[in-house]
Amino acid sequence: MQPLTDSEVYELTARANAIRQTIIEMLVAAGSGHTAGPLGMADIFTALYFNVLKHDPQNPDWEERDRLILSNGHIVPVRYAAMAHAGYFPIEECLTLRKFGSRLQGHPERLRLPGMETTSGPLGSGLSQAAGMAYALRMDGKQNRIYCAMSDGEHDAGNIWEAAMWAGANKLYNLTGIIDRNNIQIDGYTESIMPLEPLREKYESFGWHVLEIDGHNIPQFIAACDEAKAIYEKPTVIIAHTIPGKGIREIERDYRWHGKPPSKEEAQTFLHELRTMQGKVTSEHQ
């Protein structure tokens, strides 16, 4: 793969900013939902939908597509926003999040939205489904890659480790896990609720190739996904160190923003902050 040009990096960064704005707008309209996680994963989802994934928004069931499994369904606003920006559906539809009759359920449902590979929300079950798909597609000699986005907190669940053990044992080279290592969960910081460290060594001992990156450095994430493609004997997990609430200084790193949306007033401040790139730009773009 060619390294990204400066203008490509600029484009992706600007897109991530726009996706963060969409996330704030949809959460305010919904009146409930999670804020910190979606903002923290905005750079990675932008990179996935606008660079890494082989996919076709006009043909969501395209057989040759890469599969993106979202295991921690509660951060789905970032996926909805990224999908809308990528052209799966109109960006305005994001404002129907969590509303009656919407395709954008509070937690994602496979049967409701084309392009949503699995239903998720109950934590810990995404990696197994991704591993099952990876094995099945490998059986058929397919080249598709399977990506599974997970939270760090859901690594408390046994189902994740059952999947990690199984994927390692089966050398699923076409599977790439992505862990949002933001160190928070609902009740507090992960290391005080249920310590996960040493996370790298845990995965390595289960037979995985492990990469650690800055989850807000888009070129670094893309390079990690490329490296994973070159590993033939093991599944790869990318531990992406992220800042929950990234992009909005008032809420960054604050676990209390895990499970609540901004108020209308807060949203105005947050959107201003995003549009001015945290005060770096004086003329606010809408």
Next chain:
Amino acid sequence: MLNPDLHLKENMFDAPEQSPTRDGFGHGLIEAAMADSRVVALCADLTESTRVEGFKKQFPERYIEVGVAEQNLATLGAGFAAAGKIPFITSYAAFNPGRNNEQIRTTISLNRVPVKVCGMHAGISVGPDGATHQALEDMALMRVQPHMTVISPCDAEEARKATIAAAQWDGPVYLRFGREKTPLMTTTETPFEIGKAQVFLTADNPQAVIFATGPLLHNAMLAAKQMGDEGVGVHVVNVATIKPLDRETIQAQARLAGAVVTVEEHQIAGGLGSAIAEVLAQEHPVPIEFIGVHDQFGQSGEPKELIEHYHMGVSHIKDAIRKVISRKAAH
């Protein structure tokens, strides 16, 4: 008399051949796999006792070992199905769908992927293993999940056909199998269709009808036959599909007989009896007696002594028939 259209085993009352329903599953799985290359089987470290062994020998590349991890079993199955396979996920019913119930709910039923959940060693008749391994609530767990079809075959031959039918069914299915050898009542000629209840035994002027599911149907047949000899006509209906229930046959039989006994090796709450009562309360209320386990856990023992202890024996079914007929008279 035995329904002649169903080509049932004439010797079932006297000296029936015996075979476990899980054996029928094992044969059916191989046939399903021969017919459709998408069929794969996953097993949680119980290849021999789930009877997946034969499949594994014949289709090693389509057999997937999961280890003792039933949550992973279900969720891997969901992934295989989403990628175009028809996975049979197999373990004991106490763990599959017992332990992995939420995983089945979210990743199989709500996802609506064609995973076939196979619960072995179901019911009290797994015997000496004791209460932990005697799944008595599995049909209830599966029946309440939208999109899920629930099948409980009465003998090994029906189990074979049900397995083949499940592979062809477009959606998630729960299949319930027993460990013990139980009497063969059906033959290769007996038709099988998901969602169809079958009237196995008829009588002139029936005074009650038994709706039974699983191998315990044989006790129902014996009880009805003996009642017939005593001059009390009783119909017996094999309800192999618990969901979707054959409402038409159930209503018609209840109208004809006016009194109902349900028979299942399962908790009364949530199983076949509950399903029948729901239909009849709405469509045609008649007195009903329920044979099954009444809100208790099982214990170690020989299958036959457990069936007797928990009041699912032939004499208990006959008592229930007499009682339900007397209630009808008092009605």
